[in-house]
Amino acid sequence: MNSLFIALNMLRRTLFQKKSFLMYLVIPAATVSLIIGVLGQQSEHGVDIAYINLDRGAMGSHLLQEISMLPDYRLKEEASETALKEVVTKQKVSSAFLIPEGFSEMLMKGASAPIDMYQLNLNEASITLKINLDSILSRYQGTIELHSQQGLQDAALREAVEKTISQMEKHQVKAQVTDLNLYVNPNMHTVIGFMLMFMMGLINNTVSVIMDDRRQRTMARTYSAPIHSFEIVLGNFIGSFLVGTLQVLVILLFTRYVTNYDYGLPFVSQFILLEFFLLASMGIASAVTSMVKNASNMGMINSLVVTPTCMLGGCFWPISLMPDWMQKIANFVPQKWVIEAIQRMASGQTLSQMWMHMGVLTLFGLILLGVGSVILRPGDAEVS
Incomplete structure (x- = not known):
């Protein structure tokens, strides 16, 4: 006591x-x-991504459609390349990308079609965006190569590729991500x-x-x-x-x-x-x-x-x-x-x-x- x-x-x-x-x-x-x-x-908000699409074909639109369906990104279109660089420099967006003119034609010819990316510094959002863009491009190139091997050319090849990609965008088979909370x-x-x-x-x-x-x-x-x-x-x-x-x-x-x-x-x-x-x-x-x-x-x-x-x-x-x-x-x-x-x-x-x-x-x-x-x-x- x-x-x-x-x-x-x-x-x-x-x-x-x-x-x-x-x-x-x-x-x-x-x-x-x-x-x-x-x-x-923990931050659960999406990442702002700016873009410009200079492509007049269908492949650029398909690419934007695929990126917009990802839950981690919010896409914002800019009017010019100068405006694109400005929003990145002022850190209004995490990163940005530009789809070049003639993007669809280069893909259809089997050539490499690089996408220009703009970022102030390396971060998780820019790296994952680069990985996603490369993955989508790889799928498109694989689709075009497959139809080309079947002997399709020009208009027939373009029509077959667009139909295939349109079906791919429906994502009839999806993966369910389970968060096991194993991160700190x-x-x-x-x-x-x-x-x-x-x-x-x-x-x-x-x-x-x-x-x-x-x-x-x-x-x-x-x-x-x-x-x-x-x-x-x-x-x-x-x-x-x-x-x-x-x-x-x-x-x-x-x-x-x-x-x-x-x-x-x-x-x-x-x-x-x-x-x-x-x-x-x-x-x-x-x-x-x-x-x-x-x-x-x-x-x-x-x-x-x-x-x-x-x-x-x-x-x-x-x-x-x-x-x-x-x-x-x-x-x-x-x-x-x-x-x-x-x-x-x-x-x-x-x-x-x-x-x-x-x-x-x-x-x-x-x-x-x-x-x-x-x-x-x-x-x-x-x-x-």
Whole structure:
């Protein structure tokens, strides 16, 4: 019971105040939700593609018909090649293509009929558009070659090819694409990263409360009371853990059921992983605080620990973008392990397969908590 009284007192001093409630519960939930609204959700909108058709034959029209039937593209016709280049340069469209004059005649003669593409830079939309155009052209060339081998020429060949292509456009045999949700939202690491950063900031605040108790000799008076030392240590530990757990619950519940963000893994599994990270954060905070003798330096020390470790751990950008030597250093920060575990589970793995990640996070917490236990010594005075 003594430990619970100490834990509840820390909870009251840390969160149950208007300023702390806003700073450590409302603002983190709102910020993470804002990040989700800006870049967290998967984009389901079509891609704008500009085009010009200079071909006077039927093949150019057939080609546009095939492209327009693809669900990923929205076609916009431009009046001239100059206007086509302008919309690409101003990034009003993702990419553009031009069907040259005499396109149909070149195909009918069995010659190569290249389609000019315009793009400001390589991206997924331009690459898939190129693949689709090449695929359609290949089908047209195969159809023309097949009828040519049957001895058809000129008008007869043109009529047979157009009839065949018209039947192909009906797509009487279709493939059904099943989305198995095996991909991970590429922006999820940013959402999780900011969540971890707020968690570390809150845990550092709870450790600062313990430092204030030491500075004001409240800790010394607590140790002089007729209770066991381990009850005081356990009470402070439970209090810090409860504070962090409450923040995790608020952020997860708000982002999942108010913002409706799909993390791609069960609520309980994600909560358990974040609890392991919470333990590691407590260890880092206590270890850092044990080296600080003046509470006024805590803000500076935290900024030199929280921000760099979040950067190394992949909170702001994927670890794969960093040099090899930085990727190796990332193994020594807990953010890397929890983000990797959440991404693996979002791609289909189970919580039981994350035993190594949870074990590493537990070692972070236990070792650093042992190092930082010096902050609970009541005899240490603050250095001015």
